Amino acid sequence: MKRALRLVAATALASTLSLGGPAQAREMEMDGARPSALAMFGDALIVRPVMTVATVGGAAVWLVTLPFSAIGGNTGEAAETLVKDPAATAFVRCLGCTPRQHERLRAEKRVAQANDE
CATH class of the missing domain: 1.20.5 (Single alpha-helices involved in coiled-coils or other helix-helix interfaces)
Structure with missing residues (x-):
């Protein structure tokens, strides 16, 4: 057994x-696949508006906490986390792409441009 x-x-x-x-x-x-139509649709209707609001809200929080960040010496880190990252997601990332897909597409474009030169 x-x-x-x-x-x-x-x-x-x-x-x-x-x-x-x-x-x-x-x-x-x-x-590495391109985003689907459903991913683009969801990104355009849900993610982009939410991240735009998060960018504005993050900028407001960053401004309010700026004196404390300046004392602590981390204004750049606070700006990166509260403003730059949400703004990049809302305005820079390709429609429907995950962050990994976006970085891969950017790398492919850089390689193609370097090969053309």
Whole structure:
């Protein structure tokens, strides 16, 4: 009985380990894919307006906390977190792209420009 249980456990472990690689490869492949129409639609109607409001709200919070940030010497970090990051998400990132997709597309454009020069 123990021998059969060991055999079943070893088979289950081997199949689990062997099936993980293709799933991971598929996920990596999907990261480079262009955004779908649904992703663009959701980004335009939900994410962009929310991040625009977050940018304005972050700027207000940054201004209110600016004296304390100046005393602590971290005004740049506060501006980056409260204003620059939400603004980049709202206004710079491609429509429907995840941050990873956006960075990949930017890198591809830089490589293409470098090859053209």
